Amino acid sequence: MSFTPETRRALVEHSERGLVVxxxxxxxxxxVQHKNVLELINTHPLSLERFGQVAFETRPGYNNxxxxxxxxNEQQATLLMTFMRNSEKVIxxxxxxxxxxxxxAQQLTTQRSPMTEDDIVAQALQITSARVQALExxxxxxxxxxxxxxxxxxxxxLITIRTLASDLKIGENELRAILLERKWIYKQESxxxxxxxxxxxxxxxxxxxxxxxxYFHAVLAHDAPRFRGEVMHxxxxxxxxxVAVTRLVSQMRRAADSLMSVEGPAA
Numbered sequence: 001m002s003f004t005p006e007t008r009r010a011l012v013e014h015s016e017r018g019l020v021v022x023x024x025x026x027x028x029x030x031x032v033q034h035k036n037v038l039e040l041i042n043t044h045p046l047s048l049e050r051f052g053q054v055a056f057e058t059r060p061g062y063n064n065x066x067x068x069x070x071x072x073n074e075q076q077a078t079l080l081m082t083f084m085r086n087s088e089k090v091i092x093x094x095x096x097x098x099x100x101x102x103x104x105a106q107q108l109t110t111q112r113s114p115m116t117e118d119d120i121v122a123q124a125l126q127i128t129s130a131r132v133q134a135l136e137x138x139x140x141x142x143x144x145x146x147x148x149x150x151x152x153x154x155x156x157x158l159i160t161i162r163t164l165a166s167d168l169k170i171g172e173n174e175l176r177a178i179l180l181e182r183k184w185i186y187k188q189e190s191x192x193x194x195x196x197x198x199x200x201x202x203x204x205x206x207x208x209x210x211x212x213x214x215y216f217h218a219v220l221a222h223d224a225p226r227f228r229g230e231v232m233h234x235x236x237x238x239x240x241x242x243v244a245v246t247r248l249v250s251q252m253r254r255a256a257d258s259l260m261s262v263e264g265p266a267a
Contacts, residue, residue, distance in 0.1 A: 003096045009107070011100040013071070017055055019104050021077045021097060023070040024059075029093035030084060034067070040083055041070050046221055046234070051075035053163045074101040158217055158236040168249050175249070176206070182248070184212045185235065192225045203227055206235045215241030 011029065012019050023041065027034040041054060048054050054070055061067035072080060081094045165175040179185045185208055191200045205227050208216035218233040226232060237245060 005103065008096055008100045009104055011097055012104045014104070014108070015055075015071060017052075017071065018073060019101055019108075020055070020071040020073055021101075023072070024067075026072075026077065026080065026093075026097075029097065030081070030087075031089045032084070037080075038068070038070060040080060041072075044080075044083060046223065048072070048076045048079060049160065049234075051079065052166070053160050074098075077101075158219065158238060159242050160234075160236055164237060164242055164245060168246060170249060175245070178248070178252070179245070183209055184215065184245075185209060188227070190228050203232075205232065207233075208235065212241075214238065215244050 011025055012021055023037045024034055027037045030037075041048065045054070052073055052075075054072060054076060056068055056070050058066050059069050077097060078094070081090065081097070084090050161175060161179075162172045165172040168175070176185075180187060185206050188205045188207065190203045190205070192203055193199075194201045203225070207218065215238060217236050217238055219236055221232045221234055224232040
């Protein structure tokens, strides 16, 4: 299949998460079955989530059926393509997909007018407010199961700290530092031997404090190196926790704004 600039850009969708490509599009472009692409995503969830949480949605399928589709960002899509056998079709599509992401990003940059500092702050507050409302609605819907989150919470209800930090326009490390300083989570350190680097590398594991366990959920990573003899885990936020963290960050920002207004601009 030959691609033109128009058909190439059609590969990439512009969503609330940014530029993404659907698992359906990858299946069509690489000439493989869609179910095989989904199986590949399910086989490598931890690797893909290093670049953000993989989003899923349901779309109309053949004969009024409903199909589950994954939405992958550029890094996730590129990594997923490396997991496929490098046939001529796969290599060709990989090149076109990388170029499609680049061209769409360039187009959006050209269309986007420069924003003032006030515009950026206003947009960030608007996004944060919308996120808080959406998460509060989610908590209200899920209220009966939040009390039993350690037992019953589902993976699709969880959000990574990285994803929430991105939504709040704050650095992931900065958000972790806030949670550590507020004693919502704690950090453990260990080390493991790296055959590739021939040296010991530090390992870190984050866990929820006892009084904040309903805000977090430890997702076990059985295929990761063990941590102090235990199964490694990735700490994610429950819907209730995401709302609480969003409120915390918003309160800190309002406090900082109030302090600045009292002290006045720096000389």
